[in-house]
Amino acid sequence: MGRGVDALLAGLREGRDCARPVTAFDTTGFAHAQGCEVPEGALHTPAGTGLGRAAAFAVDATLLALQDAGLEASALRSVPVAVAVGTTDGESRDLDDIVGLEVAGATGDGSAVLARRVQPLRLSAAVARHLELERAEVLTLQTACAAGNYAIGYGYDAIVSGDVEIALTGGADALCRKTFTGFYRLGTIAPDVCRPFDADREGILTGEGGAVLVLETLASARARGARPYAEVLGYGLACDAAHPVAPDVAGVARTIRTALDRAGLEPADVDLVSAHGTGTRANDVTEVGALREVYGDALPRTVSIKSMLGHAMGAASALGAASSALALRHQFVPPTINHRTTDPACAVDCQPNVSAPAALDVVQNHGLAFGGNNSVVLFARVDRGTAA
Known part of the structure; x- marks a missing residue:
C-alpha cells in the first residue's frame, strides 16, 4: 500500500488489493507465486547502516511513527524507552541471498556478513542503535504470526508499570523463499488472491512490511x-x-476472554474484530468458531485486512493494530475484499469488498500463530463515552 499512515489509510478505505507476482526470489518451479511485496522505493533504508530488509522495515516504521507522534529522536536518548519488535523470520531473507552467493560461487566475506545479520535480536537492536538510545529495553519477540500483538502487550506492560516513558512496539518481516515454500508445501498458498471467510478461499498470500506504534500514558x-x-x-x-500448525478453538477463545477480562469489557462492548483472517480453510473456521464461543450469535463485524495486505507474518498483527487505530480515529470499517460468497461454516459480516462509515468505540485485533501462540489486543476510541 505504500509508506506511512496516509498511504495505509487510503488503501484501507478504497479496499486496495496489493497482490502481485513475487519478485523477491526465483519462483521457477512453483505452479503459482503471488504475494504482497512492498513496492520498490517505499522502504527507506538509512544509508550506511548495513541493515537487512526486515530490520530496515523496523527502523523505517519507527522513524515514521515518531514523526507522526511529534517526537524527536533526540528527546528519547536519555529517557527510559522500551523497543519491542515482533517477527516470524527475522532476517531469513538473507539466507536466500547466501544460497544465491553459493550457487554463484561467490561465497566469502559477503555470506559471512549476511549470516551474522540473521540473528532476530538485530531487528529491535537496530532501532535502538539508529535512534542512539541510551536507556532502552530491547526485545525481539519471535512468536511467529502473533508477534506484533505480543510486542504491543510488552510495551503496554512496560508503560503501565512505570518502567519506561515511551514504548516503540510493532512488528517487521521481509518476504523470503523459506516461508513461502513452507506454506506452499502445506498447500495453503492461494493461486491468485486471498479470500478470507469466502466459500472459495484457497489460502494465504505471503507479504511483508513493518508497523510500529508509539505507546505512552494519556497524561504524557x-x-x-x-x-x-x-x-x-x-x-x-x-x-x-x-x-504444530492446526489452530484450536478453545485456545483462541481463551485468549479472547483473557483480553476482555483484563480490559474490563463485556463481549457486547466490542464493535469490530480485526481478525487474523488468513483465508485458509482451517484458520477461518476455527477463528469464527472461537468468536462464537465468546460472543454466541451476536458476533461483531469481523474483517480481514490480509485480503488486501497479504500475510506479513510477524508484522501482520502490528499492521492490524495500526489499522484498528485508524478505524477508531476515522470511524470506518475496512473491507474484506475479493469476497463473493460467505462460507456458512464461518459466517460473519466481513464488510465485503467496500469500506463503510461506522460508529466504533472498541476494536479487537487478533494475531494467531502456529503452535497455538495466540494474541488479542483491545483498542478503544480515546474519547469514548464523551462527546467526540
Whole structure:
C-alpha cells in the first residue's frame, strides 16, 4: 500500500488489493507465486547502516511513527524507552541471498556478513542503535504470526508499570523463499488472491512490511499536545500448543476472554474484530468458531485486512493494530475484499469488498500463530463515552 499512515489509510478505505507476482526470489518451479511485496522505493533504508530488509522495515516504521507522534529522536536518548519488535523470520531473507552467493560461487566475506545479520535480536537492536538510545529495553519477540500483538502487550506492560516513558512496539518481516515454500508445501498458498471467510478461499498470500506504534500514558500525550489514535485497553496471550500448525478453538477463545477480562469489557462492548483472517480453510473456521464461543450469535463485524495486505507474518498483527487505530480515529470499517460468497461454516459480516462509515468505540485485533501462540489486543476510541 505504500509508506506511512496516509498511504495505509487510503488503501484501507478504497479496499486496495496489493497482490502481485513475487519478485523477491526465483519462483521457477512453483505452479503459482503471488504475494504482497512492498513496492520498490517505499522502504527507506538509512544509508550506511548495513541493515537487512526486515530490520530496515523496523527502523523505517519507527522513524515514521515518531514523526507522526511529534517526537524527536533526540528527546528519547536519555529517557527510559522500551523497543519491542515482533517477527516470524527475522532476517531469513538473507539466507536466500547466501544460497544465491553459493550457487554463484561467490561465497566469502559477503555470506559471512549476511549470516551474522540473521540473528532476530538485530531487528529491535537496530532501532535502538539508529535512534542512539541510551536507556532502552530491547526485545525481539519471535512468536511467529502473533508477534506484533505480543510486542504491543510488552510495551503496554512496560508503560503501565512505570518502567519506561515511551514504548516503540510493532512488528517487521521481509518476504523470503523459506516461508513461502513452507506454506506452499502445506498447500495453503492461494493461486491468485486471498479470500478470507469466502466459500472459495484457497489460502494465504505471503507479504511483508513493518508497523510500529508509539505507546505512552494519556497524561504524557496530553502534556505535549499530542492527539492519540486510540487507547490500549488490555491484551490476552495464550499458547495452547495443541498442534504444530492446526489452530484450536478453545485456545483462541481463551485468549479472547483473557483480553476482555483484563480490559474490563463485556463481549457486547466490542464493535469490530480485526481478525487474523488468513483465508485458509482451517484458520477461518476455527477463528469464527472461537468468536462464537465468546460472543454466541451476536458476533461483531469481523474483517480481514490480509485480503488486501497479504500475510506479513510477524508484522501482520502490528499492521492490524495500526489499522484498528485508524478505524477508531476515522470511524470506518475496512473491507474484506475479493469476497463473493460467505462460507456458512464461518459466517460473519466481513464488510465485503467496500469500506463503510461506522460508529466504533472498541476494536479487537487478533494475531494467531502456529503452535497455538495466540494474541488479542483491545483498542478503544480515546474519547469514548464523551462527546467526540
